[in-house]
Amino acid sequence: MAASPVNSLAGTKERSAEPGSLHQRILADIEDRILSGEWPPGHRIPYEHELTARYGCSRMTVNKVLTQLAGAGLIERRRKAGSFVRRPHSQSAVLDIPDIKTEVQALGLPYRFTITRRRKRRSTRVDRDLLETAEPGPILELACRHDAGLRTFCLEERIVNLSAVPEADKEPFAEIAPGAWLVAKVPWTAAEHRIRAEGASAEAAKALDIPTGSACLIVERRTWSAESPITFVRLTYPGPVHELVARFAPTQS
Amino acid sequence: MAASPVNSLAGTKERSAEPGSLHQRILADIEDRILSGEWPPGHRIPYEHELTARYGCSRMTVNKVLTQLAGAGLIERRRKAGSFVRRPHSQSAVLDIPDIKTEVQALGLPYRFTITRRRKRRSTRVDRDLLETAEPGPILELACRHDAGLRTFCLEERIVNLSAVPEADKEPFAEIAPGAWLVAKVPWTAAEHRIRAEGASAEAAKALDIPTGSACLIVERRTWSAESPITFVRLTYPGPVHELVARFAPTQS
DNA sequence: CAGTGGTCTAGACCACGTA
DNA sequence: ACGTGGTCTAGACCACTGT
Numbered sequence: 001m002a003a004s005p006v007n008s009l010a011g012t013k014e015r016s017a018e019p020g021s022l023h024q025r026i027l028a029d030i031e032d033r034i035l036s037g038e039w040p041p042g043h044r045i046p047y048e049h050e051l052t053a054r055y056g057c058s059r060m061t062v063n064k065v066l067t068q069l070a071g072a073g074l075i076e077r078r079r080k081a082g083s084f085v086r087r088p089h090s091q092s093a094v095l096d097i098p099d100i101k102t103e104v105q106a107l108g109l110p111y112r113f114t115i116t117r118r119r120k121r122r123s124t125r126v127d128r129d130l131l132e133t134a135e136p137g138p139i140l141e142l143a144c145r146h147d148a149g150l151r152t153f154c155l156e157e158r159i160v161n162l163s164a165v166p167e168a169d170k171e172p173f174a175e176i177a178p179g180a181w182l183v184a185k186v187p188w189t190a191a192e193h194r195i196r197a198e199g200a201s202a203e204a205a206k207a208l209d210i211p212t213g214s215a216c217l218i219v220e221r222r223t224w225s226a227e228s229p230i231t232f233v234r235l236t237y238p239g240p241v242h243e244l245v246a247r248f249a250p251t252q253s
Numbered sequence: 254m255a256a257s258p259v260n261s262l263a264g265t266k267e268r269s270a271e272p273g274s275l276h277q278r279i280l281a282d283i284e285d286r287i288l289s290g291e292w293p294p295g296h297r298i299p300y301e302h303e304l305t306a307r308y309g310c311s312r313m314t315v316n317k318v319l320t321q322l323a324g325a326g327l328i329e330r331r332r333k334a335g336s337f338v339r340r341p342h343s344q345s346a347v348l349d350i351p352d353i354k355t356e357v358q359a360l361g362l363p364y365r366f367t368i369t370r371r372r373k374r375r376s377t378r379v380d381r382d383l384l385e386t387a388e389p390g391p392i393l394e395l396a397c398r399h400d401a402g403l404r405t406f407c408l409e410e411r412i413v414n415l416s417a418v419p420e421a422d423k424e425p426f427a428e429i430a431p432g433a434w435l436v437a438k439v440p441w442t443a444a445e446h447r448i449r450a451e452g453a454s455a456e457a458a459k460a461l462d463i464p465t466g467s468a469c470l471i472v473e474r475r476t477w478s479a480e481s482p483i484t485f486v487r488l489t490y491p492g493p494v495h496e497l498v499a500r501f502a503p504t505q506s
Numbered sequence: 507c508a509g510t511g512g513t514c515t516a517g518a519c520c521a522c523g524t525a
Numbered sequence: 526a527c528g529t530g531g532t533c534t535a536g537a538c539c540a541c542t543g544t
Contacts, residue, residue: 021532035479037440048511058534060313063511074441080510080542088436090351091474093446095499097344183341187290188327193346193499197450197470197492215468217450218493221344226288239450240471246348246446246499274513301530311515316530333523333529 370396
């Protein structure tokens with residue numbers, strides 16, 4: 001447990017020797033000790049100046065590593081007290097929400113989409129709730145079917161805030177689906193996803209060619225860019241054929 | 254577009270003035286320009302030495318900022334070429350998978366769990382597929398019901414790799430649920446989640462008191478610690494009452 | 507008050523990719 | 526070959542915090 005911090009100047013290559021930068025080696029070393037349980041949750045990591053001595057490098061370097069570990073949630077840093085291994089808190093993971101066209105083509109199936117509804121109107125209370133905005137304004141309402149080969153892959157219902165993206169009104173969405181168009185058009189966004197299971201409505205069941213009430217995966221996404229709401233979309237995937245995958249690894253970088 | 258990089262030494266407080274460290278101000282400034290579309294995808298960010306001049310700071314400082322932006326996926330860095338604003342690629346978000354007890358209590362309901370099945374056995378082919386391991390070994394099979402007040406909140410089916418966690422065999426799981434016990438016992442883990450919708454099986458329907466075939470949200474989680482598989486668990490949540498929430502913001506730190 | 511982490515600097519050398 | 530980012534150093538000052 002208690003390591004003698006000083007005289008091990010040359011003992012760097014104990015565990016991970018080869019990989020690239022000094023950072024990464026130190027990071028891998030400390031990460032190993034945490035993951036293996038050698039430094040269990042609550043354990044105090046050596047002070048920066050001790051690590052400086054242990055690895056024979058400058059404080060900036062170990063600081064970079066510890067900062068990174070703290071960012072990844074592996075350790076917690078407290079002034080005057082030191083750095084401590086964190087208890088694995090709420091499981092969290094990175095969810096990948098791929099573009100539908102990409103997803104379909106990854107299955108080796110031909111992709112096609114069809115706009116099934118398109119209306120321009122002023123926003124109702126419901127729209128504003130969905131967009132989580134108070135200000136009324138023009139809205140583009142879209143419905144869309146995404147096909148993978150002969151089967152319908154998913155249904156899309158969307159409203160677009162035309163105050164934020166007026167060009168959407170002129171876009172025919174003939175060659176490019178609304179989702180992909182928005183991603184390409186609006187530079188960067190924040191998003192909130194909600195995922196749940198729901199029985200297929202009569203309308204959805206007909207479109208997806210499945211029995212009414214059979215299980216569907218619903219993904220709802222709200223999107224903002226620079227504080228202003230951009231779009232709300234509800235994707236309905238039929239039954240158990242579609243899976244979302246999320247991964248978590250302590251330090252992927 | 255093309256900024257005059259030199260003579261704007263004093264012009265730091267153009268956008269974000271107050272917040273803390275120099276890092277954060279520079280980061281917020283650059284992030285603002287990207288998010289607002291002033292620097293659209295593909296745009297080349299000023300070179301580090303230009304930013305050094307623009308913000309009147311050392312290269313380490315701007316480097317730290319750009320490294321952070323690159324880690325967040327906002328920019329891409331190429332030697333000799335420069336740093337470029339990335340196109341918003343596949344939407345990804347951080348999914349929060351809370352502890353079930355916490356989740357129930359957050360609803361203001363009393364939490365209770367019941368172990369409904371417990372078997373120790375050698376792993377079958379199916380088990381090894383679930384754990385994604387080739388090696389046979391002892392397995393603890395558990396089933397568990399989580400209640401929120403008078404309603405069943407979710408069902409849990411789990412197998413635990415006793416080769417990796419032999420202590421699990423002696424744990425009665427009377428006071429603490431298997432999931433929470435493992436989280437507390439195994440220091441740190443990597444995990445893979447799979448999420449889908451499925452009609453309730455007869456067994457699940459009975460336990461959850463819902464009609465057979467009605468929509469359920471299935472969350473499957475595989476967990477590793479230091480390369481060795483720990484556990485596989487399938488959680489079945491009834492109907493649309495349960496939602497998973499994932500958020501994405503460009504730089505949350 | 508003392509010691510930790512948080513931040514920042516003004517250099518430096520190197521690797522790599524574009525030209 | 527040149528210029529970029531990638532990395533690292535040996536200092537420094539400060540803010541916070543636990544004793």
